[in-house]
Structure formats: C-alpha cells, structure tokens
Amino acid sequence: MVNRILVGAHYGLKDWIIQRATAVLMAVYTVLFLVVLAIVRPDSFEAWRSIFAHGFMKFATFLFLLSLFYHAWIGVRDIWMDYIKSGGLRLLLMIATVAVLVGYAGWATQILWRM
Amino acid sequence: MATSTMQFKIYRYDPDKDNAPYMQDISVEVNFDVDRKLLDILTRLKAKDDSLSYRRSCREGICGSDAMNINGKNGLACLTEIKDLKQPVVLRPLPGLPVIRDLIVDMTQFFKQYHSIKPYLINDGPRPDRERLQSPEDREELNGLYECILCACCSTSCPSFWWNPDKFVGPAGLLNAYRFIADTRDQATNERLDDLEDPYRLFRCHTIMNCVDVCPKGLNPTRAIGKIKEMMVRRAI
Ligand code: SF4
Ligand code: SF4
Ligand code: FES
Numbered sequence: 001m002v003n004r005i006l007v008g009a010h011y012g013l014k015d016w017i018i019q020r021a022t023a024v025l026m027a028v029y030t031v032l033f034l035v036v037l038a039i040v041r042p043d044s045f046e047a048w049r050s051i052f053a054h055g056f057m058k059f060a061t062f063l064f065l066l067s068l069f070y071h072a073w074i075g076v077r078d079i080w081m082d083y084i085k086s087g088g089l090r091l092l093l094m095i096a097t098v099a100v101l102v103g104y105a106g107w108a109t110q111i112l113w114r115m
Numbered sequence: 116m117a118t119s120t121m122q123f124k125i126y127r128y129d130p131d132k133d134n135a136p137y138m139q140d141i142s143v144e145v146n147f148d149v150d151r152k153l154l155d156i157l158t159r160l161k162a163k164d165d166s167l168s169y170r171r172s173c174r175e176g177i178c179g180s181d182a183m184n185i186n187g188k189n190g191l192a193c194l195t196e197i198k199d200l201k202q203p204v205v206l207r208p209l210p211g212l213p214v215i216r217d218l219i220v221d222m223t224q225f226f227k228q229y230h231s232i233k234p235y236l237i238n239d240g241p242r243p244d245r246e247r248l249q250s251p252e253d254r255e256e257l258n259g260l261y262e263c264i265l266c267a268c269c270s271t272s273c274p275s276f277w278w279n280p281d282k283f284v285g286p287a288g289l290l291n292a293y294r295f296i297a298d299t300r301d302q303a304t305n306e307r308l309d310d311l312e313d314p315y316r317l318f319r320c321h322t323i324m325n326c327v328d329v330c331p332k333g334l335n336p337t338r339a340i341g342k343i344k345e346m347m348v349r350r351a352i
Contacts (some may be wrong), residue, residue: 005281010309012318013347078321081314082278
C-alpha cells in the first residue's frame with residue numbers, strides 16, 4: 001500500500017461529549033454512594049447487600065458501571081491512537097479492549113442483580 | 116560597565132561533520148549595559164564561533180524565527196531576558212521536529228498542518244467596492260488569535276503533536292483555524308468544522324495546556340480549541 005497520511009474519519013465529537021457526560025455521572029454517583037455509606041454504615045455482608053437490594057441503587061450502580069466502561073473505552077482507545085503506530089496492532093488492541101470491557105460489563109451486571 | 120561571564124550548554128549537530136549531536140560547553144562575556152536578550156548573546160557567541168547556526172530575523176518578537184528550547188522551555192531568544200536565566204543556560208532546538216543543524220529545525224510538518232486548515236478568508240459573495248466590514252464586537256473575537264506569529268513554540272511543546280505530527284493539527288494550526296471560524300466575514304464555517312471533526316486532527320488534544328504555558332505572544336490555543344469544540348457541540352445538539 002502506498003504510504004499516505006490518512007485523516008478525515010470525521011468522528012470524535014460524540015465520544016468527546018460522552019467522555020465528559022460519563023465523567024459527570026461517575027462524579028454524581030460517587031457522592032451519592034458516599035452519602036449512602038454514611039447513612040447505612042454497613043458493618044456486615046448483609047448490610048452491604050441491603051444497599052444494592054434497593055431498586056434505585058441497582059439502577060444508579062448499573063448506570064455508573066456503564067459510564068465507567070464507556071469512559072475507559074474512550075481513554076484507552078486514545079492511548080492506542082497516540083502511541084501505537086502500526087494500524088494492525090492498533091485494531092487488535094482496540095478489539096481486545098472492547099472485548100474485555102463488554103465482558104466486565106456483563107459480569108458486573110450479573111453480580112449486581114444477584115445481590 | 117557591568118560585564119560578567121555567562122555559561123552556556125548548546126546543542127550542536129552538523130550532519131556533514133558530526134556522527135551524533137552533542138552538547139557544547141561555552142562561556143561568553145556579557146555586557147549588561149547593552150545585552151538584554153538571549154539573542155544578543157547568541158550574536159556574541161556567533162562572533163566567537165561562526166559555525167553556530169540558528170535562525171533569526173526581526174529580533175523583536177515579530178517574525179517567529181528564533182524559537183528554541185531555553186532551559187527546558189520553548190521560547191523566542193529575542194524576547195527572553197538574560198537576567199532571568201539560570202546558568203548554565205541550556206539551549207536546544209525545538210523538540211519533536213527534525214534537526215537540520217544546531218538550533219535550526221525543519222518546520223515542514225508544522226507548516227503543512229498550518230496550510231491544512233486553509234488559513235485564508237473564504238467568501239464567495241460579491242466583492243465589495245472597498246474592504247469587507249465587521250462590527251467592532253465581531254472584530255473583538257479575533258483578538259488573541261490574529262497575533263500568532265507561527266513560531267511553533269506551542270506545537271513543539273505539545274505531546275500530542277510529538278506523537279502524531281502528521282495527523283494532529285497542533286495548537287498553532289488550531290488557533291489559526293479558530294481565527295477563521297470566528298471571522299464573521301468567512302463563509303466556510305461548516306466546512307471548517309467538518310474538516311476538524313476528526314479523532315486525529317482536533318480530538319488528539321487532551322487539554323494538557325503546555326501550549327498556553329509557552330506562547331511568547333501570550334496567546335491561548337487551548338481556549339481556541341475549546342471554542343471550536345463548543346461550536347461543534349452547538350451545531351450538533
Ligand atoms: S500560538 Fe503562540 S506559540 Fe503558537 S505559533 Fe502562535 S505565537 Fe507561536
Ligand atoms: S492543550 Fe491541546 S494543543 Fe495545547 S499542548 Fe495540550 S494537547 Fe497540545
Ligand atoms: S528574531 Fe523575529 S521573533 Fe525573534
């Protein structure tokens with residue numbers, strides 16, 4: 001293949017907004033979680049469990065986890081784009097990143113709803 | 116007469132003679148009555164050893180040609196006060212660009228990025244008899260943008276530009292892009308935003324803000340980049 005500089009994929013804004021939005025969601029959840037901890041003061045496994053038994057906590061935690069994984073995806077992909085010069089290796093690393101994050105998301109959700 | 120000796124460590128490399136770059140220790144007599152700026156000293160050093168190479172032209176912060184890395188920070192030799200410099204003064208070429216010789220770097224990549232943003236007014240409307248007018252408020256928006264002298268201090272201090280100089284426009288190019296996006300006389304706003312909506316061209320900027328820290332003209336490329344992003348958001352939602 002001829003060596004041309006390839007730019008012009010024309011995406012990036014959506015990810016940039018999502019990166020910011022997920023950061024806000026995670027910050028809000030962190031505050032919420034600290035408040036809940038301060039109120040409940042869990043000292044046993046049952047007490048921990050009761051926090052997540054609540055429907056709202058499940059919803060908020062699920063949202064937090066999705067934000068975390070999407071945020072991580074954009075951040076890690078940016079690292080690959082900055083430092084990995086070989087296109088093939090970059091694609092491989094991106095696929096691996098997505099695979100790991102999607103796997104984590106499924107696993108985390110399953111744990112959450114078992115609580 | 117207030118004279119004293121100043122110590123320098125200067126990056127030297129002549130590809131015709133040297134196998135590898137090296138740092139040269141050199142001292143020079145400085146006369147503080149007449150020598151004010153680093154460029155004055157470089158002139159003295161050049162008189163001592165005329166093989167020392169660097170660019171300069173206007174000697175007053177207008178042409179942007181004598182940008183270099185001074186004690187680890189990019190700046191213009193002609194605007195740098197010698198009194199403030201810690202010794203030995205370490206001079207290196209701008210980081211991230213290929214060295215042609217000593218303190219002279221190859222700026223091709225930098226100007227390629229600058230040209231890629233179409234740094235000229237695009238307006239297909241009928242030509243006015245005299246100039247295209249702007250209201251004072253609209254003109255206000257161009258302040259802090261048009262003053263850029265393309266010295267490359269900012270782009271060559273930007274890690275994102277080091278990693279992807281061929282794909283990331285860099286702070287200088289993006290500041291100039293916003294100069295035309297912000298210009299009410301320009302009609303290509305949409306095309307300009309389309310061109311920059313790209314994971315490499317604009318979104319390689321991770322707001323590290325090295326660029327703001329070094330600009331010898333006191334400009335703020337990060338703010339210009341933020342405004343481009345803001346306009347994209349406003350266009351999208
Ligand atoms: S923005 Fe400042 S540092 Fe960057 S090229 Fe222009 S004048 Fe130089
Ligand atoms: S703010 Fe952006 S353009 Fe400026 S140095 Fe940081 S990454 Fe580079
Ligand atoms: S010599 Fe022109 S900017 Fe320094």
